[in-house]
Amino acid sequence: MNRKSNTFSKFANDANVRGVFFQVVLIAVLVFSFFWLTDNTLTNLSNQGKSLGFAFLSSTAGFQISQTFGTWLFDYKVGTSTYLDVYFIGIANTLLVAILGIVAATVIGFTLGIMRLSKNIVFRAFATTYIEMLRNIPILLQLFFWYFAVLRALPGKREKLEIIPDLIGVNITGLYLPAPLPQEGFVYSVIAFALAILITFGVSRYAKRVQAQTGKITPVFLIGTALIIVIPLITFLATNSPLDWNLPEFKDTGPMLRRGYQAGSGMILVPELIAVWLALSLYTAAFIAEIVRAGILAVSKGQTEAASALGIRPNFTLRLVVIPQAMRVIIPPLTSQYLNITKNSSLAVAIAYPELVSVFAGTALNQVGKEIEMIFMMMMVYLTVSLITAAFMNWYNSRVKLVER
Amino acid sequence: MKKLSILSVLCGAALGLGSVASANAATTLEAVKAKGFIQCGVSQGLPGFSNADDNGKWTGLDVDMCRAVAAAVFGDPGKVKFSPLSAKQRFTALSSGEVDILSRNTTWTMTRDTQLGLNFAGVNYYDGQGMMVPKALGVKAATELDGANICTNTGTTTELNITDYFRANGMSFNLVAFEKADEVVAAYDAGRCDVYTTDRSGLAAQRGKLTKPDDHVVLSEIISKEPLGPVVRQGDDQWFNIVRWSLNAMINAEEMGVSSANVNNMKYSSKLDPGVARLIGKEGKFGEELGLSNDWAYNIILKVGNYGESYEKHVGPNTPLKLARGVNALWSQGGILYAAPIR
Secondary structure, eight states: OOHHHHHHHHHHTOHHHHHHHHHHHHHHHHHHHHHHHHHHHHHHHHHTTOOOOSGGGGSBOOSOOOOSHHHHHTTOOTTTSBHHHHHHHHHHHHHHHHHHHHHHHHHHHHHHHHHHTOSOHHHHHHHHHHHHHHTTSOHHHHHHHHHHHHHHHSOOTTOOEEEETTTEEEETTEEEEOEEEEOTTHHHHHHHHHHHHHHHHHHHHHHHHHHHHHOOOOOHHHHHHHHHHHHHHHHHHHTTOOEEEEOOOEEOSSSGGGOEEOTTSSEEEOHHHHHHHHHHHHHHHHHHHHHHHHHHHHSOHHHHHHHHHTTOOHHHIIIIIIHHHHHHHHHHHHHHHHHHHHHHGGGGGGGTOOOHIIIIIIIIHHHHOOHHHHHHHHHHHHHHHHHHHHHHHHHHHHHHSOOOO | OHHHHHHHHHHHHHHHHHHHHHHHHSOHHHHHHHHTSEEEEEOSOBTTTBEEOTTSOEESHHHHHHHHHHHHHHSOTTOEEEEEOOTTTHHHHHHTTSOSEEOSSOBOOHHHHHTTOEEEOOOSEEEOEEEEEEGGGOOOSGGGOTTEEEEEESSSHHHHHHHHHHHHTTOOEEEEEESSHHHHHHHHHHTSOSEEEEEHHHHHHHHTTSSOGGGEEEOSOOOSOEEEOOEEETTOHHHHHHHHHHHHHHHHHHHHTOOTTTHHHHHTOSSOOHHHHHHTTSSSOHHHHHTSOTTHHHHHHHHTOOHHHHHHHHTSTTSTTOOOOGGGSBGGGTSOBOOOOOO
16 A cells, blocks of 8 residues: 555545535536536527527517506507517516415415314315315316306307496406596595505504503404595595596497497406416415415414413414414415416416416517527516515515524 | 446536537438438427327328428338427427427518528418408408407417508407417307407318307408418528428429329330429439439329329318318419429
């Protein structure tokens, strides 16, 4: 055995040295792969006579987009709006359906989760059947099912089904609602509303302090509701009711094509949006229900027993003892379900809801052909939205998690 | 030891990626010959143009284009694998090298020819965008369609054409654009839209899928020029030529009266028109110049047929599509089909 191999084996057997060595190698391989990929992409692109660049974003888009929230928000006009507008319209429509879906899925999911633990066999059986059916059928199929079920169930374009006569009606082209048209001075009512919420917060903090000191319970919920309704209402009336309504207009005379709800009247929820919303929220609610059930079951029975031993009434036990402790188990997996809703919303392309993948990666991409740039821009959107959702949920999680003393 | 093996795997992976890059650099013909088949991008199901039957066998006018190239390259029209592509996947699939030919009722436009880095090898069907409406609407002309709901596919020229047409006529409309044709038909059938717009050949093909095809009428207006044809990547002229001349051979064969039925007789005939002799490889070395064998066009005609045969078999008046030759007739018969000569 000579000295050289001795030092080598000394180094080779040193866990630290080995660790550093392999990490350096790994980083080198990663950096090399990245550069190789980039270089190869650029070479292949230039071989095909293409170049990278975002200049296309400022050219005008020559196609119509289905009239939805996004086109209204960005005032889309064929011939003047640019591809950048198309991008924003896609984002707006994606966010709209994601937010609607998250709210609905949470409400349905929590209800089902609690129903699944109910002592009532009908509730329990319903929740179990629902969950087992919906979470085991692929979401894309459910999307098609809801879309075509919605379409086939609704009356035709020249007919209507009125939910509230002259105000709310529905047919195959969508759900028509009165559209609010804020007039001058409406902003004061909005300010009053925000103010009322702030005051309610103050009242609730004060009530907590009073309860901690004296044990007296203030009816915060009642006071808050009254404040939030009364203050804006008074402001609204005092400023001479500055809000008009654009009612949906229905015609059943004249040429066949013109009959039905008139374009530009009222506010419309297109059936594509309703179908995506239904499919996303009903599907995800099944998962959320299981998460909620797991969370509640994770709170040991001793907690409930201790609460009743202290004389806390059953409905207070659920609200003040069980749910707060269940939340710390529920929040992390709930976050991934919220992220899933956002990402699954991209399936809406299949049923013509003009979200990001449909208008930007579909229509726009085919006109401009900048695959790499456009897919990159889309990935950034989903990444940003997901990271923001995750960050918010992490913040909320750190608030509700068990504080050990 | 374990870590070392991971390292060697990583290095191997890096080398492997390198070799993929060099494979890309070879010509398409070499790559196709090496793998033994042609990868052909087709539609997800457009009867008459590219449609798979219950056994997964693809047929149609666009499918025959790929089979013709396979016959020219391998002498065997079966050496094709088909990739069903949606309208929006198709160009990415072609430019990334996933398919060798895109034969998917694709309109030849300037943007696609220049910006997308593609080459159109010719036109195998002259089409135009049309509109279908339910008869119950009582619409006689497209100019009466102000305020209509219109269903179509995303990622096609139809979206632009219909927008242009309505803008030019000062009419408003709402566009509902689906990813796949099947959903467009289903939504139109359910009454979501007043109008279904796509190429007229597509309307003829999809009409059969409606619950009551006779309750719908195709309006007479043709609002665009849609020359449909096979597409290849830019930068490989040899492959471009092979596809272009496979199509030209089919059209020339029809013009010269050479068909799958009589091409064998002609091959052994002593008195042969010089044009036909060049076409079927008895004179000249036209196949070798393409990098193929000299009986390339003979194989196409024998095993796939000439353009007219293919047309009659898949989209002609005796098929469910019932499309008359119209502008797709030969130039000598009142149409605009005109192929450069083989000489």
